[in-house]
Amino acid sequence: MKSLDLKIIALLCHWCAYDSADAAGRSRQDVPPQIREVHVRCSGQVDPAMVLKAFAAGADGVMVLGCKPGDCHYRTGNHQALKRMRLLQQVMAATPIHPQRLRLDWVSAGEGDRYARLAQEMVSQVKALGPVDAKGGM
Amino acid sequence: MTRRILIDPVTRLEGHGRIDIRLDEAGNVSHAFFQVPDFKGFEQFSVGRAAEEMPTLTQKICGVCPTAHHIAGTKALDDLFTAAPPTAARLIRELMHTAFIFEDHLLHFFYLGGPDILVDGDPAKQNHNVFGAIAAMGDTLGRQVINIRKKVRAMNAMLGGSALYPVCGLAGGVSKPVDAKMRAEIIQTSTDALALARQLLAVFHDKVRKKPLYKEMVGNPAFNLSTYYMGLVDDNDRVNFYDGRLRVVTPDGRPWACFSADQYLDHLVERTDAHSYMKPTYLKKVGWKGYQDGPDSGLYRVGPLARLNAAKAMATPLAQQEYERFYDTIGHKPAHNTMLYHWARLIEVLYAAEQMVTLSRSQALTDPHVRTLPTQAPTSGVGVCEAPRGTLIHHYQTNANAIVERCNLLVATQNNAAAICLSVEKAARALIKNGVVTDTCLQQVEMAYRAYDPCLACATH
Amino acid sequence: MAGPPTIALYWCAGCGGCEESVFDMAEQLIGVYEKTRIVFWPAALDARSSDVEALADGEIDAAFINGAIRLDEHVQMVRLLRKKSKCLIAHGTCAHMGGVIGLGNFFSSKQLLACAYQHAPSMATPKGPLPGQGADTGTTRHPLPGLLPAVLPLDRIVDVEAVIPGCPPPPETMAQVFDQIIAGVLPAKGTVYAHQKALCHSCPRRDTRPERITVSRFKRLQDTLWDPTVCFLAQDLICLGPVTRGGCNARCISANMPCRGCFGPTTAMDDFGAGAMALIAALMADGDETDYEALIESIPDPAGLFYRYSLAASILGKGRRP
Numbered sequence: 001m002k003s004l005d006l007k008i009i010a011l012l013c014h015w016c017a018y019d020s021a022d023a024a025g026r027s028r029q030d031v032p033p034q035i036r037e038v039h040v041r042c043s044g045q046v047d048p049a050m051v052l053k054a055f056a057a058g059a060d061g062v063m064v065l066g067c068k069p070g071d072c073h074y075r076t077g078n079h080q081a082l083k084r085m086r087l088l089q090q091v092m093a094a095t096p097i098h099p100q101r102l103r104l105d106w107v108s109a110g111e112g113d114r115y116a117r118l119a120q121e122m123v124s125q126v127k128a129l130g131p132v133d134a135k136g137g138m
Numbered sequence: 139m140t141r142r143i144l145i146d147p148v149t150r151l152e153g154h155g156r157i158d159i160r161l162d163e164a165g166n167v168s169h170a171f172f173q174v175p176d177f178k179g180f181e182q183f184s185v186g187r188a189a190e191e192m193p194t195l196t197q198k199i200c201g202v203c204p205t206a207h208h209i210a211g212t213k214a215l216d217d218l219f220t221a222a223p224p225t226a227a228r229l230i231r232e233l234m235h236t237a238f239i240f241e242d243h244l245l246h247f248f249y250l251g252g253p254d255i256l257v258d259g260d261p262a263k264q265n266h267n268v269f270g271a272i273a274a275m276g277d278t279l280g281r282q283v284i285n286i287r288k289k290v291r292a293m294n295a296m297l298g299g300s301a302l303y304p305v306c307g308l309a310g311g312v313s314k315p316v317d318a319k320m321r322a323e324i325i326q327t328s329t330d331a332l333a334l335a336r337q338l339l340a341v342f343h344d345k346v347r348k349k350p351l352y353k354e355m356v357g358n359p360a361f362n363l364s365t366y367y368m369g370l371v372d373d374n375d376r377v378n379f380y381d382g383r384l385r386v387v388t389p390d391g392r393p394w395a396c397f398s399a400d401q402y403l404d405h406l407v408e409r410t411d412a413h414s415y416m417k418p419t420y421l422k423k424v425g426w427k428g429y430q431d432g433p434d435s436g437l438y439r440v441g442p443l444a445r446l447n448a449a450k451a452m453a454t455p456l457a458q459q460e461y462e463r464f465y466d467t468i469g470h471k472p473a474h475n476t477m478l479y480h481w482a483r484l485i486e487v488l489y490a491a492e493q494m495v496t497l498s499r500s501q502a503l504t505d506p507h508v509r510t511l512p513t514q515a516p517t518s519g520v521g522v523c524e525a526p527r528g529t530l531i532h533h534y535q536t537n538a539n540a541i542v543e544r545c546n547l548l549v550a551t552q553n554n555a556a557a558i559c560l561s562v563e564k565a566a567r568a569l570i571k572n573g574v575v576t577d578t579c580l581q582q583v584e585m586a587y588r589a590y591d592p593c594l595a596c597a598t599h
Numbered sequence: 600m601a602g603p604p605t606i607a608l609y610w611c612a613g614c615g616g617c618e619e620s621v622f623d624m625a626e627q628l629i630g631v632y633e634k635t636r637i638v639f640w641p642a643a644l645d646a647r648s649s650d651v652e653a654l655a656d657g658e659i660d661a662a663f664i665n666g667a668i669r670l671d672e673h674v675q676m677v678r679l680l681r682k683k684s685k686c687l688i689a690h691g692t693c694a695h696m697g698g699v700i701g702l703g704n705f706f707s708s709k710q711l712l713a714c715a716y717q718h719a720p721s722m723a724t725p726k727g728p729l730p731g732q733g734a735d736t737g738t739t740r741h742p743l744p745g746l747l748p749a750v751l752p753l754d755r756i757v758d759v760e761a762v763i764p765g766c767p768p769p770p771e772t773m774a775q776v777f778d779q780i781i782a783g784v785l786p787a788k789g790t791v792y793a794h795q796k797a798l799c800h801s802c803p804r805r806d807t808r809p810e811r812i813t814v815s816r817f818k819r820l821q822d823t824l825w826d827p828t829v830c831f832l833a834q835d836l837i838c839l840g841p842v843t844r845g846g847c848n849a850r851c852i853s854a855n856m857p858c859r860g861c862f863g864p865t866t867a868m869d870d871f872g873a874g875a876m877a878l879i880a881a882l883m884a885d886g887d888e889t890d891y892e893a894l895i896e897s898i899p900d901p902a903g904l905f906y907r908y909s910l911a912a913s914i915l916g917k918g919r920r921p
Contacts, residue, residue: 048880049873056914069887076885083880083891090895091876094186094705094902095915144741146648149641152615158741175672175744177730178612179711181719183702188899190820194859195907198699201616201767219821249622249643267644269632281626288625299854302619302767303861306854309821313855407723410716413740415730417716426723512821533720540821541899546720595614599715 003127006034008061009054010119013043015073016109017065023112024119031116032123035063042066043104044077048088051102061101061126065118068106078106098129141165143575148172148584150250150267152202153594157583159566165573170566172559172587174416180599184545189218189516189536192545193307196532199549200596202245205238205294205304206525206550207532209380212307214532217400218519218540219512221310226505230312232380233324233497234297234304235523239379240331240490241290241301242526243442243483243591247338248283251588254581255352255480261581279341286334293327296320310510316503324503328494335491339460339484347481355477360568361586362474363431363557364389366421366438369445370524371396376453377445377489379524385448386421389433391472394421399522402531406548415598418556419548429560437560440528440553441590442482447472452485454492460485476561479589516540525550527593551597554590561586604660604780607639607651608690609680611673612700612750613666616767617691618642621663623770624777634781651679659684661780663763667693667700667911668751672744681757686785688776692766692861694753696871697911697918699766701750702903704916708746749917750910761786764793765847766861766908772846793846797865798858801845804830813884817897820856831857832882837904842867842874861908870913875905 012018018039024031040046043066054062064085066078085104092099103122107114141161148155154176162168180199187195193211197204209231216223223231246252249268257270265273272280291301297314298304306313316324346352355361366389370382386395386405397405408417409426420426420436427435438444452458464485465471468478497503518535528550535544551558565586569579610618621628622643638659639646662684664677681687692698703711712729716722731743753759763772772792779786786792799805808830818835825831831838838857840849844865851858860871868874879901883894898904902915910916 047873048876049868049870052870052873052914079885080880082888083883084876086888086891087876087880087895087901090898091872091902091905092915094900095906095910096704096917097915146741147641149645149647150643152618152642154610156741169740171740173741173743175670176612177712177715177746178669178700179703179706179715182706182711182714185714186705186900187702187903188819191859191900191903191907195699198614198616198766201614201619204614204616215821221821245622261645264645269629272629284625284629288623291623295850297854299856300850302616302623303850304854305851305856314827403721406721408719408721409724410722410727410730412728412730412732413743415743417722419721420723422723509824511824539899540819544720548721593615 004033006060006123006126006131007036007058008034008063008122008126009059010035010037010063010065011040011043011046011050012037013066014039014041016067016071017043017107017115019109020107020111020115023110024115027112029112029116031119034123035119042072042074042077044072044074044080046081046084048084051088055097055132060132061122063118063122064104065107068108071108097132100125101129101132141573143580145580145584148587150253151588151592151594152200153592153597155594157562159570161570161573165571167567167570170563171413172562174414174594174598176594176598177415178599181545181547184542187542189215189534189540189542190309192534192542194303194305196547197303199599200593201302202593203242203525203527203550203596204302205235206523206530208304208307209235209523210521210530210532212521213523214519214521214534215307215309216519217521218516218534218536219309220514221510221512223311224505224507224510225502226315227311227508229497229500229503230297230316230508231307233494234294235380236490236493236497237290237294238301239526240487240494241287243487243490244283244287246526246591247480247483251591252480254585254588255346255349258349260577262577275341279337282334286331289327290331293324296323308509309512311508315506315508318504321498321504324498328491328498332491332495335488336456339488342481342484352477355582355585356475360565361476361561363439363476363561363564364474365431365557366394366424367444367447367472368438368440368529368553369448370522370529371449372453375450377449377486378453379490381523384522384529386438387448387472389431389472389474399531400520402520402548408548408552416555416594417552418559419553420556429556429563431560437556438553439557440550441479442486443473443479444528445524446482446485452489454489454496456492457485457489460488476586476589479591483591525596527551527591527596528553547599549596549599551590551593554592555597558587558590558592603635605636605638605658606780607637607659607662607680607684608642609639609662609664609676610642611664611666611677611694612669613691613693615642617665620691620767620770620773624774627774631777631781648676651683654683656682657685661686661688661785663688663690664753665690665694667697668747668753668756669700670744670746674747674756677753677757686760687757688786689753689759689762691768692764692863692908695762695764696863696909697750697752697916698908701909701911701916702907704749704910708748712746751918752912755918760788761790761792764791764844764862768792769847793844793862795866796845798840798843798845798847798849798862802840802849802852804828804852807833809833812882814882814894815884816894819899827855837879837898839875839878842871842878859907863909871909872905872913872915
């Protein structure tokens, strides 16, 4: 499978991350085409079921981006994300789906270059792991 | 022309099996093979699991003997965490386990292998099953057996959550004490169990032993295997299901070994058979000589007949009387005829009921103190008990955080694996001659394994 | 249906516990036998696979299949039973979600076999072939069925009309299902024979559950003495009652032990483990990243705990839907 075929779902919170993706686009940053952006209200809206649905639907990686700690528009939403995603990564470590296929990170509104860098890093990471193969091993 | 007879699947036991018999040109048996197509990999997928989950996790090896796994696993945790259970906890565990063996033996006698010797007539009529057994034994007795199992299982549910899935085992204790009200129920159930056990043995002597097929098979050397025998015994070398040392006797009854379960690796080994998932075990110091019996073969047997053979006596008076009657009748000890497993099983039913009565009246049973907390970091633990079908050993190695790093299980029927294969082969060779294959021949070939009360999910895990 | 309903009961990679749940119907089982025609039930009756092959398609009204799909011959058998049956019922947790057997999906089939048949400390033949390897492929012995690359729940192989959850299901529920079939009513597609709501709602300790539970560190069973009347989660012990379907009569709770989720998820969640993770995350006390790491560390084997019964049904256990 070509690396161009890898699919990485990026769940972007409305108040910071989605705006940073927008900023990256406006300033023509290099955002890899494997990234498929999904707009959510808050990173705290993302629960483990949503991430697993993404993998079940064919994603090879899932990136969750929210506001930096202390900056969450809903005050504690990014803390919910942190609790859930850290727990999910710990669970994934025992399973055939490598925990590095899930990344949680923070970005501020307007930080287009940071968004692009995080996206590039994620794609490299998933490329190194290869595509998810539900039958044989991941 | 060579001919093949395939019994697929084997029935009225736990687990998957098939018997593949090949006849040569003359119509005699050239191969008779008992294959077990059953495997799950518990020993591997237990790695990474939290130790405290193991008594309920390993219990999923077998839903017919979950209590045995639960007990062996719980005792392995006692050893792993160096936490000895208080007296009340030990009593609760032994009571639950002994009661379980009582009712599970009755499951076999009534639902599984027992109908072979309870129901007369043409096996092609397909009524060698629990429904035929009820008809043969009479509706009243039949329903009494069903009812006592229900009561005993309800008692175990009261102790451990569910007879289908007991959960009360903890390192150093149990989760729930017994109060006075529970004790009253336990005493009543145990008393009823004892009454029925005595009645069943009387029926067995009066009716079953006199049946022509049973008499013929008990006297037929085709169903004899001259093997070593192993079982748990207490300090007085009497049968005990919960704890003790493992005693092994030779085919002619001499003591061969007596060891505590944590020494099992010095005495018991297993091997792989490429054609089946069941791993036969054998005595290390005698060695593997193939599927054959005799003093030079390390093949040994476990379960009711073996336990009686390996012990010197029973620990309760009525069972002891029956034990003496058993060997007086047979005329020698050890007894080698596989059909005698049925009889030995009922003697164990009687012992179990007597032991339930004794434990139910024990002063310390209602002591509320049922937990000892561990004080040492875990490394390794071995737990043993007698499951209904034979010796059961759980061996866990963990890291300091009590996560399992290695799990080894020697499970009951697995100890009988080689004997079961050999019994089937021997019966087939003796009964099928010159191309004559009747339903009765094949019925007896199946009776040769059913007497063991095999649990193949256990044997393969 | 005209005449008594035709029934079959079969086990794949099971343990006999689901058979026991039927035997535990006790006297009621006699009534079922009298009012049905049981054509195949290896645990209790002497019919063979060839008897099933000889039936007409759809001749079986309801087939109860328990056990997970582990070996290739399980696939063959359930496809055969599907063909011969009007209705298939996934009987028990293994058929429903893969069950405990599904924990095998943390490993490859090769690893499972090598551990048992080569690396066991009691193994005398560590360099010997694995079962099925280099074996006679049928000349003198029946070939040995092989392991599938992963354990699967029943509905990944065949269409299933109904599910009876539980490891094993309660005998009362089994009796209810048989009574319905005897009355001439086969389950409608999608029937689940359990409560709609989570166990928490019917738990005997429900009234002791506080409005808000926050946990700074989870405790482990062997190190802890707990109050036998109070909610486990309120005592920092993990209980999966809030995310598990009810219907078991809280049998483990009544033994003073917490729920481990054998009845599977409610309709709120497809993936049981996802629900369990959401529950645990919601209980975690607020703090910083280091606090959350320590809290997560206090759960030994979260993957094995949350997916104990359902790994084979989850994408995390190779359970992607076809």
